[in-house]
Amino acid sequence: xxxxxxVAREGAELARNKGNKVAVRxxxxxxxxxxxxxxxxxxxxLNCGDISLDHGLSFLIVxxxxxxxxxxxxxxxxxxxxxENYLAWKRGIGEGIGSDDPLLLSSNTKRHMTRxxxxxxxxxCLKKAGLPEHFSIHSxxxxxxxxxxxxxxxxxxxxxxxxxxxxxxxxxxxxxxxKDDVKKALERLYEREGKRNCIQ
Numbered sequence: 268x269x270x271x272x273x274v275a276r277e278g279a280e281l282a283r284n285k286g287n288k289v290a291v292r293x294x295x296x297x298x299x300x301x302x303x304x305x306x307x308x309x310x311x312x313l314n315c316g317d318i319s320l321d322h323g324l325s326f327l328i329v330x331x332x333x334x335x336x337x338x339x340x341x342x343x344x345x346x347x348x349x350x351e352n353y354l355a356w357k358r359g360i361g362e363g364i365g366s367d368d369p370l371l372l373s374s375n376t377k378r379h380m381t382r383x384x385x386x387x388x389x390x391x392c393l394k395k396a397g398l399p400e401h402f403s404i405h406s407x408x409x410x411x412x413x414x415x416x417x418x419x420x421x422x423x424x425x426x427x428x429x430x431x432x433x434x435x436x437x438x439x440x441x442x443x444x445x446k447d448d449v450k451k452a453l454e455r456l457y458e459r460e461g462k463r464n465c466i467q
C-alpha cells in the first residue's frame with residue numbers, strides 16, 4: 268500500500284510541472300480507492316457535487332452503489348486535503364468542478380472515466396511500483412476494509428456501512444483475514460518474557 272502510494276505521489280508531483288494530467292489523476296484514483304474502499308464503478312460515477320468538504324467529518328455520497336443503493340462514505344482529513352488540491356488542479360487546467368461535473372474526467376470523451384480506464388490507471392501505478400500483476404484495483408477495497416476493521420477495534424457494523432455491504436455476513440470476511448494477525452500476536456504475547464524465564 269505504502270509503496271503504491273509513494274510511486275503514484277512522486278509521479279503526480281513530476282507530472283504537475285510538466286502538465287501531464289494522467290499521472291496526477293492516477294495518484295488521485297489510488298488514494299481515493301485506498302481511503303474510501305469504493306467499488307471501481309462507484310469511483311467512475313462520482314460527480315464533484317457528491318463530495319462534501321464543509322463539515323467536521325468529510326464525506327462523499329455514492330448515488331448508485333451495488334443494486335442501485337445510495338450511501339454516505341466518510342473519509343479522513345488527509346483525503347480531504349488531497350481532494351481540495353485535486354479540485355484546485357482541475358479548475359486550474361480548465362476542467363469543471365460544478366455539482367454535475369465528473370470528478371474523474373476522461374481526456375478523450377470529456378465524460379466520466381470508464382471502469383476500464385480506472386483499472387488501467389491502477390495497473391500503470393502497480394507496474395511502476397514493481398508490485399505483482401495479479402493485483403486488481405478491487406484489492407484496494409479489500410485493503411481498506413481490512414485496515415478499517417483494525418482501526419475501528421473490529422467494528423463489523425462500521426465496516427459494513429462504509430463498504431456498502433447488504434449483509435454483515437459479507438463483511439465477516441475481514442474478520443477472517445485477521446486470523447493470521449491474531450495467531451501472530453498470541454505467539455508473540457510472552458515471547459520476550461519466555462526467553463528470560465519460561466516459568467515465572
